[in-house]
Amino acid sequence: MEQQALVIALVGVLGIGAQWIAWRTGWPAIVLMLAAGFLAGPVLHVFDPRAAFGEMLTPMISLGVALILFEGGLSLDFRDLREAGDGVWRLFLFGIPLGWLLGSVGLHIAGLVWPVAILFAGILVVTGPTVVIPLLRQANIQPRPRAILKWEAIVNDPFGALCAVIAYEYFRLSGNGQTLFEVVPPMIVAAVLAGALGYLAAAAIAYLFPRGLVPEFLKVPVLLVAVITVFVAANLIEHEAGLISVTIMGVSLANMNVQSLRSIHPFKQNVALILVSGIFILLAAGLKFEELRYLEWRFGLFVLALLFVIRPATVLLSLLGSSVPWNERLFLAWIAPRGIVLVAITGLFALRLTELGYSDGNILVGLSFAVAVTTIVAHGFTINPVARLLGLKGTARPGLLIVGATDWTVALARQMCELDTPVMVVDSSWERLAPARQQGLPFHHGEILNESTGHDLDLSGFQMLVAATDNEAYNTLVCNEFAHVLGRDAVYQLGDEGDEGDPRSLPQSLRGRALFRSGLGVEEVDERQRQGWAFRKTRLSDQFGFEDAKEALPEANQMLLLVKPNGNLRVFSHASQPTPQAGDTIVSFSPPQPRSSPVAKQDPDNGKTRKQVQTI
The missing domain is CATH 3.40.50.720 (NAD(P)-binding Rossmann-like Domain)
Structure with missing residues (x-):
C-alpha cells in the first residue's frame, strides 16, 4: 500500500513537473513527460508501474483515457465546423480507411504477418487529443488547421480502436468459418448502440442539470460517475466500444447548450491535465527493454514511411478537391503525433494476438512506443517551424x-x-x-x-x-x-x-x-x-x-x-x-x-x- 502511494506521488511530481518545465522553456510537454517516465522506469528503475499496481494498471489507464476523450469531446462545438467541416469529414470518411489500408501494406512489407499488420494499422489511424491538444496549446496555429487537427484527434481515437476490434474479431472467428460479412455487421451494430448510450447519457445530464434536479455540489461527481458508468457499460456491449460512447457523450453535451457545464470547465480541464501527465509517465515507466529487442531495421524504415509517406498520402488523397488550401493540407499531412490511446490499446491486443498464436504480437508493444516517441519528438519540435514556413502561424506577438x-x-x-x-x-x-x-x-x-x-x-x-x-x-x-x-x-x-x-x-x-x-x-x-x-x-x-x-x-x-x-x-x-x-x-x-x-x-x-x- 505504501509503495503504491509512493508511486502515485512520484508520477504526480514527474508529470506536473514536466508540464511546468515545458511552460518555462517552451519545449513540448509530451516529450518531457516521456523522457521523465523512461528515465524513472527502464533506465533508473525508480519504480515499476506493473509491479506496483498489478492487474489494476490496465483498467486504471483505460478509465483515464475515457475521461480524457470525454473532456476532449466537450471542447468540440459544431459551430467550429463552419470553416473546418469539409476537412474534418473527409479525414474521417476517407482518411481512416486510407490510413488503415496504407498502414497495413507498410507493416506487411516490414515483416509482420497480415493479421497482425491489419490490426496494428487500424490502431495507427488514431492521433489523439492527449498529444495533439498540448501541441496546439503551445503552438500558435491559425484557427482552421487547429480546429481540423483537434476534431480529427478526438473523433478518430475511438474509431481507430473499433478498427482494431473488427480486425481482431474477424481473425478470431475466421477459424470457425465465419466470413467478414458475418463479423463486421454485429460490430457496427455494437458501435451504434454504444453511441446511442453515450447520447442518452448526455441527454439525461442536459435534462437534470438545468432543472436543479442535481445540486451544484454534486454536479461534478455525478458527471464523472456517469462517464465511467457509460464507458464500462458500453465495453460490456463490445470491447473498446466505451471509447465511442464517451466521445459521443462529450460532443453531445457540448452542443446541448447546458449552461451548468461552464462552471465546471476549470475542474474538468485540470482533471484532464493530471490524467494526461500521469498516464504518459506510467506508460513510459512501464516499458521494458526486452520489448524492444524484437525491433529490427525494417521497422525503423516503417516508422520513417509512416512519417513521410503514409500520413502525407492519407491526408493529401483525402483532401483532394476540398476547400482546404494547399499550405494547410501540407501542414495536416505532417502533424500526426500518436500517444496514449495507441500504446494502451496496442498493449491490450498484443496479448490477445499472442494467445491466438500470432508470435508477431510480441513486436507490437515496442513498435507502438517507437511510433509514439518518434512522432511526438518529430512533430513536437517541428510544429512551429513548419507552421511558420507554410504561413500558418497566428499572431506572433501577444x-x-x-x-x-x-x-x-x-x-x-x-x-x-x-x-x-x-x-x-x-x-x-x-x-x-x-x-x-x-x-x-x-x-x-x-x-x-x-x-x-x-x-x-x-x-x-x-x-x-x-x-x-x-x-x-x-x-x-x-x-x-x-x-x-x-x-x-x-x-x-x-x-x-x-x-x-x-x-x-x-x-x-x-x-x-x-x-x-x-x-x-x-x-x-x-x-x-x-x-x-x-x-x-x-x-x-x-x-x-x-x-x-x-x-x-x-x-x-x-x-x-x-x-x-x-x-x-x-x-x-x-x-x-x-x-x-x-x-x-x-x-x-x-x-x-x-x-x-x-x-x-x-x-x-x-x-x-x-x-x-x-x-x-
Whole structure:
C-alpha cells in the first residue's frame, strides 16, 4: 500500500513537473513527460508501474483515457465546423480507411504477418487529443488547421480502436468459418448502440442539470460517475466500444447548450491535465527493454514511411478537391503525433494476438512506443517551424483584448497598435465602437459574455484582457469569466480592489487585477482624459534606464504597462512590479504638460556619454 502511494506521488511530481518545465522553456510537454517516465522506469528503475499496481494498471489507464476523450469531446462545438467541416469529414470518411489500408501494406512489407499488420494499422489511424491538444496549446496555429487537427484527434481515437476490434474479431472467428460479412455487421451494430448510450447519457445530464434536479455540489461527481458508468457499460456491449460512447457523450453535451457545464470547465480541464501527465509517465515507466529487442531495421524504415509517406498520402488523397488550401493540407499531412490511446490499446491486443498464436504480437508493444516517441519528438519540435514556413502561424506577438469602447480605451488601443501589439476592442454597442472604427482600430461588435463570441472571435492570440466599461460589476463578471481562459493574473479592470470588509465592494476573488497601482477607476480616467491626459511611451536603453524615465515623466504620471521587445506585456499594478530592462518600453498615462528629461547621448567631441535635456 505504501509503495503504491509512493508511486502515485512520484508520477504526480514527474508529470506536473514536466508540464511546468515545458511552460518555462517552451519545449513540448509530451516529450518531457516521456523522457521523465523512461528515465524513472527502464533506465533508473525508480519504480515499476506493473509491479506496483498489478492487474489494476490496465483498467486504471483505460478509465483515464475515457475521461480524457470525454473532456476532449466537450471542447468540440459544431459551430467550429463552419470553416473546418469539409476537412474534418473527409479525414474521417476517407482518411481512416486510407490510413488503415496504407498502414497495413507498410507493416506487411516490414515483416509482420497480415493479421497482425491489419490490426496494428487500424490502431495507427488514431492521433489523439492527449498529444495533439498540448501541441496546439503551445503552438500558435491559425484557427482552421487547429480546429481540423483537434476534431480529427478526438473523433478518430475511438474509431481507430473499433478498427482494431473488427480486425481482431474477424481473425478470431475466421477459424470457425465465419466470413467478414458475418463479423463486421454485429460490430457496427455494437458501435451504434454504444453511441446511442453515450447520447442518452448526455441527454439525461442536459435534462437534470438545468432543472436543479442535481445540486451544484454534486454536479461534478455525478458527471464523472456517469462517464465511467457509460464507458464500462458500453465495453460490456463490445470491447473498446466505451471509447465511442464517451466521445459521443462529450460532443453531445457540448452542443446541448447546458449552461451548468461552464462552471465546471476549470475542474474538468485540470482533471484532464493530471490524467494526461500521469498516464504518459506510467506508460513510459512501464516499458521494458526486452520489448524492444524484437525491433529490427525494417521497422525503423516503417516508422520513417509512416512519417513521410503514409500520413502525407492519407491526408493529401483525402483532401483532394476540398476547400482546404494547399499550405494547410501540407501542414495536416505532417502533424500526426500518436500517444496514449495507441500504446494502451496496442498493449491490450498484443496479448490477445499472442494467445491466438500470432508470435508477431510480441513486436507490437515496442513498435507502438517507437511510433509514439518518434512522432511526438518529430512533430513536437517541428510544429512551429513548419507552421511558420507554410504561413500558418497566428499572431506572433501577444495581444491585448479590451472590453468596452470609451475614449480612454480607444486611446490605449491606438497607443498599443503603435507598439505593434495586436489589439481588439470589444463592445456590444455599434455606436460606442464608432471612434475605434473611424481610427481603423481592430474591433468586434458583440457581447463578450455570449458563448457564440468564442466562435466568432479567436481569443488564442491574446495574452491579457482589460475590462474598462462604465459598469464595475460587469467588468468583474468579464474578468471572472475569462480568468480560467487567460489566467487570473492576466485579467485586469479599472478601480481599486477595495476593502474586503466594505459591503459595497465586490469580492476580490471575483474581480480582475487592479490596472493601476493607485486604483484609478472608470470615472477618474475619464475625467483625466477630458483634462488632456494622454498615453506616452518611453523606451529604455543602457544609457537611459528606469530611474531616468521616472525622473523624466511628470510627477502625477501613472505607469501602466511594460512592453518587452518580444511583445510580452507586464502591468505596473499593486500586485506586481515588473523589472524594466534596456530595450523595454513603458506605457504611461500622463498629464498634458511633460517636463524636460535627461536623455543619454554620445558626445561627438570626446566620445564620452553625457546627459542632455530632451522633451518626451
